[in-house]
Each structure stands twice: as structure tokens, then as C-alpha cells.
Amino acid sequence: MTIRFDRPVSHAARASRLIASFALVLCGVILVGHRFGPLETPYFVLLLLISAGFAGLAVLLAIIGLTQLWRFAAIGGVSAFKALIYAALPLAIVGIGVERYWTRPAIYDVSTDLVDAPEWLAPPQAKQIWLPPRHFVTPQDREAQYAAYPALTGRRYEGAADRVLEAVRKVAKDNHITIVKAEGADVVDPNNHEKPKRPARRQNQSQTPDDSAVTDMPDVVPVPTPRPYRDSVADLIRQNSDVVLQGETRTRILGLNFDVLIRLREEAETTLVDVRVASRYGQDDLGISANIAESYLKALDAELLGIAGS
Numbered sequence: 489m490t491i492r493f494d495r496p497v498s499h500a501a502r503a504s505r506l507i508a509s510f511a512l513v514l515c516g517v518i519l520v521g522h523r524f525g526p527l528e529t530p531y532f533v534l535l536l537l538i539s540a541g542f543a544g545l546a547v548l549l550a551i552i553g554l555t556q557l558w559r560f561a562a563i564g565g566v567s568a569f570k571a572l573i574y575a576a577l578p579l580a581i582v583g584i585g586v587e588r589y590w591t592r593p594a595i596y597d598v599s600t601d602l603v604d605a606p607e608w609l610a611p612p613q614a615k616q617i618w619l620p621p622r623h624f625v626t627p628q629d630r631e632a633q634y635a636a637y638p639a640l641t642g643r644r645y646e647g648a649a650d651r652v653l654e655a656v657r658k659v660a661k662d663n664h665i666t667i668v669k670a671e672g673a674d675v676v677d678p679n680n681h682e683k684p685k686r687p688a689r690r691q692n693q694s695q696t697p698d699d700s701a702v703t704d705m706p707d708v709v710p711v712p713t714p715r716p717y718r719d720s721v722a723d724l725i726r727q728n729s730d731v732v733l734q735g736e737t738r739t740r741i742l743g744l745n746f747d748v749l750i751r752l753r754e755e756a757e758t759t760l761v762d763v764r765v766a767s768r769y770g771q772d773d774l775g776i777s778a779n780i781a782e783s784y785l786k787a788l789d790a791e792l793l794g795i796a797g798s
């Protein structure tokens with residue numbers, strides 16, 4: 489007489505595989521929809537959290553299935569193992585975000601100039617939908633940035649601004665930063681076109697100059713006295729002489745939107761370059777803004793190698 493043992497079936501293990509499969513498919517769809525499609529960032533974050541929630545439930549059921557396999561030799565070990573693999577991607581993405589949320593300062597805007605940050609040419613605007621409304625950048629935010637990223641400072645290069653501007657544009661293009669607006673000396677549009685020169689007026693030969701409009705020169709020509717370096721007029725002149733480029737970029741994998749501002753300022757035969765980066769959504773950039781700024785400045789240093797000043 490043959491004795492046959494019937495192994496119990498772990499329904500938790502099988503359910504974990506199905507739920508983890510759904511979480512993985514949902515995660516893949518929202519990643520593609522946000523990176524290449526019309527899915528907006530607030531909905532992307534919400535759906536990603538839902539996907540991670542299903543993945544967490546699948547892991548819990550898989551652990552129950554493996555426990556039943558160990559204790560009662562229940563069928564379902566393969567399903568539980570597959571569930572753990574399927575749930576890895578959604579949980580990894582959310583896990584990295586949570587780790588950055590707790591270890592990085594709760595700021596969404598960083599600047600290499602903590603005192604006089606470059607002003608946006610066109611303030612970025614985006615519907616936050618379910619995300620909390622944005623707050624203005626405060627001095628406390630700048631202090632938190634300095635404490636977290638003390639090495640994030642501007643760069644000073646020897647040479648005129650036009651030479652540095654050419655490298656700034658090239659590095660921005662190489663780093664997938666699309667310039668959308670530009671202002672400053674010899675800057676007309678984001679495509680690096682030169683200013684159109686106005687045609688010189690042709691003087692009508694039939695008209696003769698009116699000598700009556702010319703007055704006698706004074707005996708003493710007044711010479712303006714130099715103004716203080718830090719007054720309202722000097723600040724206005726410096727502001728008008730700055731070259732400011734505003735662009736936008738997206739992270740390569742998740743496709744998160746960030747706005748970038750690059751300011752060039754000539755000072756004593758050198759050019760000072762400052763960078764400002766801000767997340768378009770949310771009040772916490774998870775440290776990505778600082779990474780974008782540091783990556784850009786390092787690439788700019790390599791492009792202008794040999795002329796970087798202290």
C-alpha cells in the first residue's frame with residue numbers, strides 16, 4: 489500500500505506574486521508615462537507611492553508564504569521568490585526617495601550665491617495639484633543649504649565674459665539644459681544669435697545741418713566724481729551688465745523637471761559664474777538640485793581648464 493502525502497498550498501505566496509506583478513507593471517507604466525508621456529509630476533509621485541504600497545503588501549505576503557514553506561512544506565516558494573523580485577523596483581525607487589528625504593535638507597532651491605542669488609527672468613510656475621503650495625526661499629533655507637552643501641560655490645574665471653559665455657552655453661547643451669530665455673550684454677535669444685544691428689540712417693543730402701542748434705563749448709568741462717562701489721547706482725549698473733541665462737532640464741531616469749539659472753558677471757578682468765537650480769514641484773528636491781549644480785560646474789571647470797581663478 490502506497491502512502492501519499494498531500495502538501496498544503498500557500499495562498500499567501502500565490503497572492504503575493506500576483507500583487508507584486510501588478511505593482512511592477514504599474515511602476516513601469518508610470519515611469520514611461522512621466523519620462524516620455526504627458527503624466528504630470530504630482531500624479532507620478534502619487535501613483536509611485538501606490539505602486540510601492542502594493543509592492544510592500546506583496547513582500548509581506550511573500551514572507552508569510554516562505555514561513556509556511558519552512559514550517560509545513562507548503563507549495564508556493566517559487567511564487568514568493570518571484571514576488572520579492574517583482575517588488576524590488578517600486579520599493580527601491582521609493583526607498584531611495586525616503587532616504588534622501590530624511591538625510592537632505594527640506595529645500596527645493598539652491599544657489600551658489602547665498603546672499604545675492606540670481607533672479608529668475610521668468611519665475612517658474614507649475615500646478616502643484618495635491619502637493620503642498622510652494623513657499624518663498626528664506627534666509628533659513630540658504631543656511632540649511634550651506635550646512636548641507638558647503639562646497640557649492642560660484643566659479644571665477646580669468647578672461648572676458650564672451651569667452652566664458654561660449655563655454656557656458658556648450659556645457660549647458662552637453663548637460664541637456666535647454667536655454668529658454670536670456671538677457672544681458674550681447675545676448676538676444678537662447679539660440680546664441682547676435683543682436684541685429686540697426687541700419688545707419690542715411691542723411692538727406694538736401695538737408696543742411698542747422699548751425700543754430702550748436703552752442704559754444706564751456707570753458708570748464710565738469711568731470712563726474714567717482715561714486716561709491718556699493719550704492720544703488722553701482723548695483724544697477726552691475727545688474728545691467730550681467731549676462732543671465734535661464735534654462736530647464738530633466739533627470740535622465742525619472743524625468744523630474746528642474747529650472748536652471750546661470751549668471752555671468754565681469755569683475756576686475758575676471759568673470760564670475762553663479763548657478764541657481766530649483767525643483768519645479770514640491771518643497772523638497774531630495775538633493776537633486778545640488779547634484780545638478782555641482783555636475784554643471786564641474787563640467788564647466790573641465791571646459792575652461794587652465795583659466796579658472798581662485
